[in-house]
Amino acid sequence: MTNLNHTPPDVTATGDITSSSLRSAELRKDFKQKIPELLQLERLMREHNNLLHANCEAKLYYENMEFPLYSLTLGSRAPNAPTMLFTGGIHGIERIGSQVLIAWLQTLLERLQWDAGLQQQLQQLQLVIVPIMNPVGMYLNQRANGNGVDLNRNAPIDAEGPVPLLGGGHRLGPFLPWYRGRKRGQMEAENIALEQVIQRQVFNRPFAAVLDLHSGLGMQDRLWFPHAYRKKPIGNIADYVALKMLWERSYPNHTYLFEPQSIHYLSHGDLWDYFYYQSRAQNQAHFLPLTLEMGSWLWVKKSPRQLFNMAGLFNPQIQHRHTRVLRRHIVLLDFMLAATLNHHNWLPDEKQTGILNQTAKSLWF
Numbered sequence: 001m002t003n004l005n006h007t008p009p010d011v012t013a014t015g016d017i018t019s020s021s022l023r024s025a026e027l028r029k030d031f032k033q034k035i036p037e038l039l040q041l042e043r044l045m046r047e048h049n050n051l052l053h054a055n056c057e058a059k060l061y062y063e064n065m066e067f068p069l070y071s072l073t074l075g076s077r078a079p080n081a082p083t084m085l086f087t088g089g090i091h092g093i094e095r096i097g098s099q100v101l102i103a104w105l106q107t108l109l110e111r112l113q114w115d116a117g118l119q120q121q122l123q124q125l126q127l128v129i130v131p132i133m134n135p136v137g138m139y140l141n142q143r144a145n146g147n148g149v150d151l152n153r154n155a156p157i158d159a160e161g162p163v164p165l166l167g168g169g170h171r172l173g174p175f176l177p178w179y180r181g182r183k184r185g186q187m188e189a190e191n192i193a194l195e196q197v198i199q200r201q202v203f204n205r206p207f208a209a210v211l212d213l214h215s216g217l218g219m220q221d222r223l224w225f226p227h228a229y230r231k232k233p234i235g236n237i238a239d240y241v242a243l244k245m246l247w248e249r250s251y252p253n254h255t256y257l258f259e260p261q262s263i264h265y266l267s268h269g270d271l272w273d274y275f276y277y278q279s280r281a282q283n284q285a286h287f288l289p290l291t292l293e294m295g296s297w298l299w300v301k302k303s304p305r306q307l308f309n310m311a312g313l314f315n316p317q318i319q320h321r322h323t324r325v326l327r328r329h330i331v332l333l334d335f336m337l338a339a340t341l342n343h344h345n346w347l348p349d350e351k352q353t354g355i356l357n358q359t360a361k362s363l364w365f
C-alpha cells in the first residue's frame with residue numbers, strides 16, 4: 001500500500017507539481033466539493049509516479065486560488081514514436097469528458113502492472129493525456145475559463161461562412177457564452193499550454209491522432225473531425241475515411257456518428273482547425289484530431305429533472321447511468337491506441353487515397 005503523504009511528487013522542467021497536500025485544509029475541502037476530478041488525478045499521479053510522467057504546463061489563478069494544468073505522458077520516449085493525445089474538460093461544465101479520461105487512465109495504470117500485451121504496446125507508442133484542460137471553468141461549473149473565454153472559440157482562425165448566432169463564437173464580451181476573447185489578443189493560457197504540449201510531443205511524428213472529449217446537446221455520440229471553419233473537405237480526409245471504416249468494420253455494434261463538424265455548423269476559433277494547419281506548416285503528413293461529442297440528451301431524456309440544472313444538461317447524474325458512460329467509451333479509447341500504433345496497416349496509399357477522397361465527397365459534401 002502506497003503511503004500517499006510520503007510519495008514525492010514528480011518534479012519537472014516547468015516546476016513543482018502542485019500537490020493537494022500543499023493546499024490548505026479549507027481549500028482542499030472546497031476543491032473536493034467543486035473539482036474532485038483534480039484531486040483524483042493528483043492521487044493517481046502520486047500513486048503511479050513510476051509509470052506516469054506528469055508535467056504542470058501552466059498555473060492558472062482565480063480569486064487567489066491556484067489551479068494546475070497537467071499533462072501526463074506514458075509509454076515510449078522515442079522522438080519518432082506514433083502519438084495519441086487525449087484531452088478533456090475544455091468546456092468546464094462538460095466534466096464527464098475529464099471523468100471518462102481519468103477512469104480510463106486508472107484502468108490503464110492497473111493493467112500495466114500485469115498485462116504484458118499492454119506494456120509492449122506502450123513501449124512503441126507515446127500516450128499523452130491532458131484530462132482537465134479548463135480547471136477554473138470546471139471549478140466554477142461553467143463552459144468558459146476563468147476569464148469568461150470559450151477555449152474552443154479562442155484560436156486565431158475565422159469561419160468562412162455564417163455561424164450560429166453567439167454559439168459560433170463572438171466578440172461581444174465575456175458576459176455572454178461562446179466569447180472568443182479579444183481580437184488579435186494572445187490565446188488564453190490554457191490554449192498556450194496545450195499548444196506547448198502539441199509542439200513538444202505531438203508534431204514531427206510519423207503519425208499522431210487526438211481525441212478531445214466533450215458532451216453536448218444531441219441524442220447520439222458523435223465523432224467530429226475538422227473543418228469547423230469552412231465547409232470544404234480537410235486535406236487528409238482520406239485518412240479519416242479509412243479510420244472510420246476501420247472502426248466500423250472492427251466494432252459494428254457501436255453507433256458513433258463519424259462526420260466532419262462543418263456539416264452541422266461552422267464556428268470561429270476552433271482549436272483543432274488551428275492545430276491542423278500548424279501540423280501542415282510543419283509538414284506533418286498524418287495528424288488526425290477528432291472530437292468526441294457525447295450525446296447528453298440521452299441522459300436528459302431518461303431523467304427529465306436534469307433539465308432544471310445546467311450541469312445536468314451536460315453530465316449524467318444518476319449513479320448507474322454515470323458508470324455506464326464511464327464504461328461505454330473504453331472500447332473507443334483502446335481502439336484509438338491500437339489504430340495509432342498500427343497506423344501503417346490501415347493508412348491509405350496513394351491510389352486508395354484517390355478513392356477515399358471520392359467516398360468522402362459522396363458521404364458528406
Ligand SMILES: [Zn+2]
Binds near residue numbers: 094
Ligand atoms: Zn464542449
